[in-house]
Amino acid sequence: MTKRAESKYKINRRLGANLWGRAKSPVNKREYGPGQHGQRRKGKPTDFGIQLMAKQKLKGYYGNIGEKAFRKYYEEAVRRKGDTSENLIELLERRLDAVVYRMKFAVTPFASRQFVNHGHVTVNGKKLNIPSYIVKDNDVIEVKETSKQLAAVLDASQSGEREVPEYIEVDHRAMKGKYLRAPKLSDVPYPVQMEPNLVVEFYSR
The missing domain is CATH 1.10.1050.10 (Ribosomal protein S4/S9, N-terminal domain)
Structure with missing residues (x-):
């Protein structure tokens, strides 16, 4: 880590x-x-x-x-x-690690970056391990077949802490999703x- x-x-x-x-x-x-100085009063x-x-x-x-x-x-x-x-x-929001996080394939952005780095994700059928890769409209992001049953992925996808935003669609049973469009600030949760x-x-x- x-x-x-x-x-x-x-x-x-x-x-x-x-x-x-x-x-x-x-x-x-x-x-x-x-x-040790965390509780000091802060000025304006x-x-x-x-x-x-x-x-x-x-x-x-x-x-x-x-x-x-x-x-x-x-x-x-x-x-x-x-x-x-x-x-x-x-x-x-177009960064690959951000998209993987939004799709709830990872529980935090840090975990998402590591997940991409370790080669668990494909974009349009091709393995990509670059967290900063810029995802395009209608790109299909999928968890590799051999990684779909990882406990971390299953826990993240079933978490009730957050919802998938409207500019992304996901099928958590298939561990696959599509980036539909670029969001506005007001769209981002x-x-x-x-x-x-x-x-x-x-x-x-």
Whole structure:
């Protein structure tokens, strides 16, 4: 397991938010940050601090994406026509690991990234082990035949913690789904409020 996966709930406590809406998140019991200084009173955040927090929440939600990769998503969102903040959400939601998570083939974004990395997923019949692969409209994502009975996959698909969004269709008996269309921000079932407009402001300073 990666260090990122081991420390995923530290992200929750540092940001003071249950990013994935999970019942076992420690932020449900301890809303203060981790470490010996976690309970110190915090002053009023600056505009920069608010923008930085919005960026950290969005990065953290998608499995703590690295800064270099995340900035590339922002630059691509700027390059595309339309609203930059909506474009950014679309790009993040098209990541293969994000789609696998949305289809409930993995219980967390961290588990989804690892699941893809280990070669358990096919896209349009071809094995793909690149979590950052950008899924296209009508692409078919399927769990490999030899992986369909893995306990982790079955547990994730049967979990009642979250629902599959409308821009994706899934058959959990076949462990197969289709990415129908790109979502708008309002379509994405975030458990906490995400503010990609503040992320755009952060990078465009």
